Amino acid sequence: MVPRTEKRTVASTVDLFLMEKLDKLEEINLPAIMLEHMHRGHTRGRSQVADVLEQQATLKREVTDLTRILSDKEVEITRLKSELQKVVSRGPGTTEGHEQVLKELRDENTMLLKTNASLSEEIKSLNKQLIQAHESANEHLMMLMRTFNPSPPPS
Numbered sequence: 001m002v003p004r005t006e007k008r009t010v011a012s013t014v015d016l017f018l019m020e021k022l023d024k025l026e027e028i029n030l031p032a033i034m035l036e037h038m039h040r041g042h043t044r045g046r047s048q049v050a051d052v053l054e055q056q057a058t059l060k061r062e063v064t065d066l067t068r069i070l071s072d073k074e075v076e077i078t079r080l081k082s083e084l085q086k087v088v089s090r091g092p093g094t095t096e097g098h099e100q101v102l103k104e105l106r107d108e109n110t111m112l113l114k115t116n117a118s119l120s121e122e123i124k125s126l127n128k129q130l131i132q133a134h135e136s137a138n139e140h141l142m143m144l145m146r147t148f149n150p151s152p153p154p155s
Contacts, residue, residue, distance in 0.1 A: 014144075014148070017148060018033070018148075021148075028148075029147060029148065032147040032148070033147070033148070036144075036147065052133055052136050052137045052140055053137060055133050056130065056133040056134065056137060059126055059129050059130045059133055060130060062126050063123060063126045063127060063130060066119055066122055066123045066126065067123060069119060070116065070119045070120065070123065073112055073115055073116050073119065074116065076112060077109065077112050077113065077116065080105055080108060080109045080112065081109065083105055084102070084105045084106065084109060087101060087102045087105065088102070
């Protein structure tokens with residue numbers, strides 16, 4: 001009767017929406033449904049909305065992973081600052097071995113601060129991409145809603 005969006009044994013939300021419209025004898029924009037179905041046929045059976053939602057999920061996972069890494073790095077920076085403070089508090093009478101440890105700790109702290117700044121920028125970038133993906137998904141969903149719920153023809 002109408003193109004299915006999934007396997008014939010699985011009813012998607014779009015299928016349920018169409019069945020409800022048919023059940024209520026409401027008007028359906030069949031050409032728009034057919035065009036969407038044909039378009040998906042050229043993209044390996046996936047709609048643009050599905051692609052956007054998958055990209056959005058991937059971005060969320062990346063943001064979560066980077067946030068965890070950033071948190072771990074901040075804990076490590078705090079630990080190194082504490083060690084550095086202990087070494088510095090020993091005063092100028094430190095041995096040469098302590099001075100080497102102090103230099104290494106300072107170098108490591110500098111490197112971690114740079115990594116932290118880099119990760120912060122990457123998280124900001126991914127958040128921007130996530131927001132853009134949300135906006136794009138919303139636009140696609142609005143387009144689909146307009147497609148499946150056409151306004152009545154002018155009198």
